[in-house]
Amino acid sequence: MDKTDKRSVLHMLDPMPHVSPFDINMAVDGGFDLVFPFNNVQLDQVTPLVQDAIFSRGPSGVKRTGIFIGGRDIGMALNMLETAQKAMVPPFEVSVLADPSGAFTTAAALVACVERQLKSKHALSLSGLNTVVFGGTGPVGIATGVIASLAGADVTIVDPFNIDNALAKANEYNQRCESNLIGTYASSDADKARLISHADIVFCTAKAGVQVLSSDVLKDATKLKVAGDVNAVPPLGIEGIKRTHDGEPMVHAINSHGAVGIGSLAIGDIKYKLQNALLVSMLNTENPVFLEFRAAFKLARDLV
């Protein structure tokens, strides 16, 4: 067998007890011939695992080898990605993709979909826009906030109960990612109304099956332009935005002229294509790539 005919291998590292079957399906469909789950991986095991992965296939074989980092904690995943990158010994190096809980690809797809509607319906970019992320302290919410902030938006991440958690998360990711997140909380409709009254953009990344913004609260939005909701389980996160919406008017945002909504299926479609494209890119690249939310967002902008 010719060296270039080596089968492609994806080593899937996860701090949790199981690698996600979702990601395994995606990896196989992305063209990896063989996928190997590594469960309960600790940060200090990443260097030896990576170095074990790079030294047995030769420089041509490493191009057919990749590492995926999953889990549920995006800070842990970023640490693992950084550790993996440092563990490479050129020319023995492989591509690495981090996408814990699908948060990076979901967030990148969400922001890119919103950005597209902002441009087409309002001729605006994210730059300087007042942006609120509900469910903003979960993995998808943080990644959404960071991506939007790096794209120039003024972003507030909202915890449903806990101000300390919101402040700590904003601080942690601002230091780590050079974003400018503000943390706050909103436990009542009055809190939410106050937050959205001056919001240009609303992202809803809260728990599945929880309505965050009712039609009543949406009346308080006076300058809302685009809202996106990743929740696919009824009741949906923002009343009036259906799962299939992709730029349809928000019927309950009666005081925001021209506000449009994006639902979970429109976002999910881009997320799916994006995760697939990132996995495929690991096999097609000449030089190893290290992919996280930044690369995901760049590619998501091309996809929308």
Add this chain to the structure above:
Amino acid sequence: MEKPYILHMFTPEKNLSPFDVNMALDAGWTSAIPYVGVQADEIQALVQDTIFSRSPSGLKRTGIFIGGRDAKSSIEMLRSACKSMVPPFEVSAFADPSGAFTTAAAMVAAVERELETKFHTNLEGKVVLALGGTGPVGQIAATLAAQAGAKVTIIGRQIEKAKAIAGLCNTEFGDGQISIEGDADANKGLLMEEADVVFATAAAGIQVLSSELVASAPLLKVAADVNAVPPSGIAGLDAHHRGNPIAGSLHGAVGVGALAIGNIKYKTQSALLKKMKESNQPVYLSFEDAFEIARGFAQNN
């Protein structure tokens, strides 16, 4: 390009069985992915993660296998997996803990064939003893025989355990429609006087039926033994037996040995793994499905 076949293999144990992994790959699954140490309460999340990253056409090429060692917990996991589907996002699933469902199905089907070909009868009304029957193969073999109309007794070393397992089979596996009994190994002599059929499903290397007991069983027609490791679980029965007379039986009983059962078991497991791939609608395969398929192979075997 058609999507590859992916089989997600769940087990509550520390490791998957390499036997099952080989079987899955040989049945044409492109990828066999292990999930070990799976808890019952993780099934829903794992199943829903499985079904939402492929389109309905891709999901026809996706499956779930449930292994482990315990029949009851595998059946519960299979039920839980079935309930977790969100049509049209759904995939087939197949439970076969320790290969027990396919092994038991193969054994009962082979015994049924011998009853039919050698004695022109069937399991209906027959007295069946499941010796060493408290393990998963014994439990399922007892259940299948009882569902086919036999009067089944599970025999174990401890009578309390044998009775408890019989109760488990009746309620959990037989939906309250069967009434298997439990009895102690010490009463075997008496019970053998009535037995038409014997299943030996004890641990490998343990003889559960001596030559004296074989000789003293006036009604014994068919004895089957899943043990392939000498000594044979039933005196006079050879692993290669496929309806051969049992040496020492004074009344013409025939034997079915581990290799004959294994041959049907192998074909049955492979057929069920292929059925998941080929079915147009999702299928949820348990011991009843194994038995239906094993009956076909037993006839032609």
